Amino acid sequence: MRKIQEVLRLHVQAKLSERAISSSVSLSRSTVSKIITRAAAAGISWPLPTDMDENQLDSLLFPIPQGRPRNCDEPEWTQVLNELRIKGVTLQLLWMEYKQANPDGYQYSQFCERFRLWRKKLNPAMRQIHLAGEKMFVDYAGPTVPFIDRETDEILTAQIFVAVLGASNYTYVEAHPAQDVESFIKGHVHAFEFFGGVPRLVVPDNLKAGVRKADRYEPILNRSYQEMVSHYGCAALPARPYTPKDKAKGEFGVQLAERWILAVFRKRRFFSIAEINETIRELLAQLNEKPFQKLEGSRQSLFEATDRPALQPLPSLPYEYAKWQHCKVHIDYHIEAGRCYYSVPYSLIGQEVEARLTQNTVEVFLKGKRVASHPRLHYRGQAQTDPLHRPKSHQQHGEWSPDRLISWGNSIGPNTGILVERIMQKYKHPEQGYRSCLGLLSLSREYPVERVEGAAERALIINSPSYASVKSILKTGMDHTVLSLMEDEQVTPGHDNIRGASYFQTKFLN
Template identity: 30%
Template structure:
């Protein structure tokens, strides 16, 4: 509604319509109405200043009230209730219900546009979102960032995804971010541990969403959720409570959503176009970006996240426990003939004398410990990322393998091929040389020597000689097919035989001279174009 008191004062000052519109933002129609009323009533500047709100309302009645009285008023309270009960309920559905409902005599219905505008006015008054006032050092909100970063394996060239875990202390806005190769329970728990250690303390409450690594249902169809047992172990260790946000209630962890948005723009947005070979390299770059978010970006009041955290929040955090939390998993694994045990598709060496034995293995997020009975046989840092990685300790290697330049190298495979024969050495050399990166050929070489040559070296040597005679393209698949066609373990591939000459001696005949040669057409004669 226009401010008629202000318009009247400017009209009495004899300001032009253009000046009044520019100053008050009102319409020329409203200025004209005020001007006519001033002239008709003989209103002076002194009288205009003394008019009350009710007197102004009598001079300039609001015609909209009379107009709205002729329309059926929507039940916006019912619309809001339906939206809360059914998240798929839309304003268009509400308008259709409103239009189809019976109307009173001489009553009209609002169009869809006006209906939406009236609903927005209602929501602005009745559905105001409350502002949460967070207490310092009370809550840590956690979530996975929606976007990922690519990780390129330096050996295979395979591209994997790095998932970013985000934590935030909502009072100061202090952000924590780390990348992991998956979003499984081990990564989820490890991310919390690193976040607590980065903040230097623990909050009494941790608020995650309802991911499977945080909560689960007792049974299918049960609406109630309970904290995941492994996640609860972490909470018990650090003396914190897990309070998941309500399902489909992003407002319950609005600070986490805001932090994820900041990470998407300030971390992923800056790093996504670069090539990252290792997770450690990527996390170093992420740390630099997060430091800029916390320490350099100033807010409206001139403070930074790190500054407010240090002065008002850090000292209020609960202290860290004496021991770091480690989720432990136990397995019984057999040491293979290559004196390695395999856990989660990664290979770890054991003393070669334990080959063939069943060993007890303890796995944590950062370490793998192998037990021989009750004593510790060895320990390895835990491998993550690309499957099939090897962790081999020099003291575990038998003497016959110690005089080579490292296991799984071109020289190592060539040394293993020599006892088979020269043809096998030539095939292994060809496979190694055609690979852009020698390590890309290691698996084929291993399969050929340990797989095809496991039961009979003569057969593999004969197969390699055959493919060399044919100038073939040696691969594990080709050699496997040729080996299967061998009908005897002792069969040897014949040595290369030169092509027969184009002339031959005819049988003895009294009519022919013994020294006359008979010429035979060679293969070239039958080539196209002759």
Template identity: 35%
Template sequence: MAGQRINIMELRSLIAFKQKGLSNRKVAALLGVNRKTVDEYIKRFKELGLGYGELLTLEGKDLEELFTQNSQTEKERYEQLSGQFPHFQKEMKKPGCTLQALWKAYIAKHPEGYKYSQFTWHYRQWSKRHHVSGKLTHRAGEKLFVDFCGKKLFYVDRHTGEQIDVEVFLGIMPCSQYTYVKAVASQNREDFISCLVHCLGWIGGVPYAVVPDNLKSAVSKSSKYAPILNKTFADFGQHYGCALDPTRPYSPQDKALVERTVTIVYQRIYYPLSNHTFFSLAELNDAIADKLVEFNDYLLSHGQGSRRSQFIDIEKEFLQPLPSGIYSIRNYKKATVQKTSHVFMGEDKNYYSCPHRYIGLAVEVQYNQDIVEIFHRQERIAFHKRSFKAGHYITVGDHMPSSHQYFNEWSPEFFHRRAQKVGPHTQEYIGRLIGQYDYPEIGYKQAQGILAFLKSYEPERLERACKRALGFEKASYHTLERVLQNKMDMEEIPFPEDRVTPEHKNIRGLFS
């Protein structure tokens, strides 16, 4: 600088006075220097594009260095660095990239360049001016934001003319803003997981974290610091090898990008589709998929290409590979092991066995479309192929006690004595029921239920119902229940006394 030099303390005072709005003349008088000196310093601030508040954050050494070199030389040095800021911004999105790594590459090419502290300070000031705050800088392939749009779409039932509202799922890779959209029947757990599976397949890889809003289908209990995920969503994360990190409640900045994208989806997908009528969910999703191609190919305003090109150039290579095999949603239910060594699964209305030593204990049933597993205190105690046949018993022989061992007071003789008090047909029906199973213990609970009808019906009606039901091929609690509810036992029907009872390997001699 050509004018009078001032020391670092005076320089800080000069900056502080100007920040307060004092004139150059007043500042010069307070510092006891020539006004032209103050004018030159102010001119230098403007050349570097530096604000007074920004200058005061610099350390003394860095602040002094800004004014020790020739003005033109310093301007050229800054322009050389600032020209690389867009490149640095792009590199900072890559996993593992740091400002220190960028500075080392920079100083290797320009040994006369800025020291690390000035380098980082200049970059951060540039970032602020270009709205590249820390909150909005996302690493490539690191996260997938997911949510449901606030507004719904719909299709029309072709047969009834009814308008069927549907939810719209949204998935966004925040680094490139690559976006996935899909209409789905509801926000329930099954539809949510299905959307995630299709989204990852569409992207072609797995991010390191999936970030949902605090959806009921993802979070059992929300928390600002440690939300509790539902087990199905947690199992999804384990299958795909990614972290699950719900946004914090009441923290809108965590999902600002999602909300902005939703607004654009309304404009570029919802509105164009509003002029069309769709007659199925599949038809609606086909139209969404067509618009989504245009959406991701649309050139972004900052001139760095489209969402698709940014995803391919920056993010795709950093995604984890998709796991082998298609994920099948896993459900979780609590149950108690019954006296028959089985647990009841209400969804399919059937029974699965587990070792008889767990009778009376609480267990957890985990199941998907193919298998059923039973756990006690995190240890798997039973594994079965899933059955969808209502009222069916799926039994592993080793789970059952000896057929001659009693469950407390339950045994064939126990039910024989009780049924005998009602009548011979009841006795025969319950004998057949228990005899149908390789493990008679399986029929005990149904027999108990049949005898419990005496609380609602007279013994004569139960006896007639059993007589009527003996004409059916198979004995069961539900068969007898329907006979009584429909008053079929009150109807007179021919019933020959010389009826031949179907043989079963366990019937002969059961109650003899």
């Protein structure tokens, strides 16, 4: 600014040439000539008026180009933003449609610039444009909701699951007992049902319920979570670690849930998860119908106009939560899954398989091929055996048989032999007792055989013929106590009801 004044002073007052002025003020000769020419055109001479400051002088000599006059019809920018959420729609297409309706309207560059300036005035969370029906962001809120267990009077906490659609900000909120895999998947299923359709992508945070191994480039999903998204025909795209902008919509949805739902009933007392969810549903409807501050409509109206038509249809049946478990087939051709036992074909003895457990069924897979299926048992220690899985002869696979196990027990002592028979009698199929008998075998390697025999005697006397009882007796040293108390009597209970090894030999080995 000061150089402009100096150029005018040297030109008018000192009457120097443009070349001399250029050298004096360190400006190019063309710039000096432009200043002198523009000052003459604007009627400015030296000295300057006393009320003219530097900004006024600059605006007179170098006015800012105004471009097209502002009397053009202004586009409906809110409609432009909503149209951009539709897959395949671009600003150039929308400008062409605008020009057809307004031939004297803005050119393409001004159209884009004015839309950018308008969008910049919105909430920062609204700047990123999401396509309709493309993404659903999911997360758990930080605050929890306490509730009182009616039976124990214990104060428990409910976790708050939040799902938000990217294009419309349409929100779903639900209370869960925990942030485990089952609750996390049920939250997705209920959110899909609430929206009435399925988005193309689900963007979760890197919580362990959904992501087994977080990685910036190749995250590994939990097996059950991957199965769920495949069932609904969508894909999971976990946010990059330490990059909250990848799930900004989810963060914003959590903030809304905390402000407009959790904060509202912060002083209420709840007694169950169901009661919390009932209250959430009422407040959730109000949240989705609440008008936008800077846009027309609400989340509900925007959802109906954009996301709902673009969502994929729901499958015919909802996903049923399934837990996967790696198992090894034992010598009794059973696997342990969910603390119960299920048979598989005896030819798989010793192999590693996968069990898929749902609420009602248990399926067993070997390298992706299903090899067995059973109704699920719900009481610990129960066993389910398919007769077709049993071998025709127990000596065809493995060396163990009822006769051999009983003989081994007798080699330790008569009480151990009787205990082995009693263990196998407890089960519908003697093979189901093989594990307990082999457990006794492992105890004979850890303890002296005299102690194992004494512990077996003690287990028979208290009518508790099991591996767990013998192990407990040996661990606590009760076998010594029992022997000292019964030293004078030497009482051994009769066992006329025992069928003996010959029974098993004739029934199972022929």
